Amino acid sequence: MGYNKNSLVTALIEKGVKIPNPSSVEISDEVNINLISSEDVTIHSGCKIFGKKTLIMSGVKLGSRSPVTIKNCQLGKNIELKGGYFEGSTFLDSANMGDGAEVREGCLLEEEANGAHTVGLKQTILFPFVTLGSIINFCDILMAGGTDRKNHSEVGSSYIHFNYNPNQDKATASLIGDVAYGVMLNQPPIFLGGQGGLVGPSRIGYKTVIAAGVIYRGDCPQGHTLLMGKKHQKEDMDFYPGLYWRVKTRVINCIEYIANIIALRQWYLNVRSTFYQGSDMEKLLYEGAVEKLDLIFNERIKRFKQLANKMEISIELYKSVMGNKAVNELIIQKREFFENIQKIESSFNECLANSGEEKKRVEFLKSINDIYKKTGKDYINVIQNLNEYSRKVGTSWLLSIVKNTRNTILNYLPSFN
Incomplete structure (x- = not known):
């Protein structure tokens, strides 16, 4: 039989995985087939599976439209990847991506997050139900908002998050929504209109609409706004490589992003962990998600340090x-940032272990456990069944983590206050 040339493909077929065209499928030797479920898993023609960390749980469908390559990804239940390349990322239950996707290392797509065709992601976090249209470049971003499959944050087709600037700087991650409110799955959605873009680092609040065709270059953390992009266009000006005309907003937005990643990590350690206590596969899926948060945290610190180290030259220019x-105020800001970056890095790492206000954390976790015992371990169902008071307690707990991180770092940057 044709598939006997690859013993791993043969073994998968024998355990019940559906592989309609086995001779076209490649499974590398380092893949542990015990981490590939036999329950309703389909691997279509031309697919390639690599990596010792690859995990494929029940109900996964790969390559229904074009071949899929996955490398060291963790795929939860009922994931569908219709075509493209996926590496070093974690997909929680029922997330899906259309044809032509390129999902690079460090992405975390939570339950039912999804994208249409030709979507590029890297170190992207999508909260449950967030939907991306087609032909989108959406790297270095966290997006939340929405309550369910019918009421969700969305990005229109042909959208780009600009995460690199002419000063060769990638301290540009943007926060669309936030962690403390977003995880409660009760916030109004955010809409980024198609044929547009967002220049990072930016902060956009809930119930914000950025009109189609707009390249937005600002912040709107308060939300509840229709942004038409009608700011007066600045005149052309001389460009001096390495010169930053403003740093305060950029630095503060970076701090806010990292603080939110720290809060999300604590959410996973304290809340999400409750829902992955069953099989070894569930535990590995959870560990994969936490690993992505650690990777993103380390990358953001790296980029923040690189930005700080550019300040000395920027001052002279x-x-x-x-x-x-x-x-003089701008010079002082740059100097504080440059001179204190080592202390700032150490403080960020110390903040990583901060679990927030203990009383609120314990009270909120009790609410989670009470609902969990009544309804079972469906994460979305448990969160949606929290009452308003419990949500406020949980949000307050997470905000205490964000606030602690922000205040700790700004102690080294007094001119930024």
């Missing part, structure tokens, strides 16, 4: 260009 018109 600024003085040279502006002469006696140089604003």
Whole structure:
């Protein structure tokens, strides 16, 4: 039989995995087939599976439209990846991606998060139900908002998150929604209109709509706004590589993003962990998700340090260009950032272990456990059954983590207050 040339393919077929065209499928030797479920898993023609960390749980469908390559990904139950390349990312139950996707290392797609065709992601976090249209580049971003499959945050087709600038700087991650409110699955959705873009780092609040065709270059953390992008276009100006004309907003947005990643990590350690106490596969899926948060945290610290180390040159360029018109406040901000970055890095790592206000954490976890005992371990169902008071307690707990991180870091940056 044709499939005997690959003993791993043969073994998968024998355990019950559906592989309609086995001679076209490649399974690398490092893949542990014990981490591939036999329950309703289908691997279509041309698919390639690599990596010792690869996990495929029940109900997964790979390559229904075009071949899929996965490498060291963890796929929860009922995941459908219709075509494309997926590496070093974690997909929680019922997430799905259309044809032509490129999902690079460090992505975390939570329950029912999804994208249509030709979507590019890297170190992207999508909360439950968040939906991406087609032909989208959405790297270095966290997006929340919405309550269910019919009421969710969405990104229109042909959208881009600009995460790299002419100063060769990638300290540009954007926060669309947030963690403390977003995890409660009770916030109004956010809509980013198609044929548009967002210049990072940015913060966008709930119930924000960015109109189609707009390249948005600001922040709207308060939300509840229709952004039409009608700001006066600045005149052309001389460009000086390495010169930052403003740093305060950029630095503060980076701090807020990292603080939210720390809060989300605590959410996983304290709340999500409750729902992955069953099989070894469930535990590995959970561990994969936490691993992605650690990877994102480390990447954000790395990029933040790189930005800080550019400030010394930026100060000299600024003085040279502006002469006696140089604003001393900007020079002080850059110098504080540059001189204190090692202390800031150490403090971020210390904040990583902060689990927030203990009383609120314990009270909220009791609410979670009470509902869990009544309804079972369906994560979405448990969160949706929290009462308003419990949600407020949980949000307050997570905000205490964000606030602690923010205040700790800003202690080293007094001119930013």
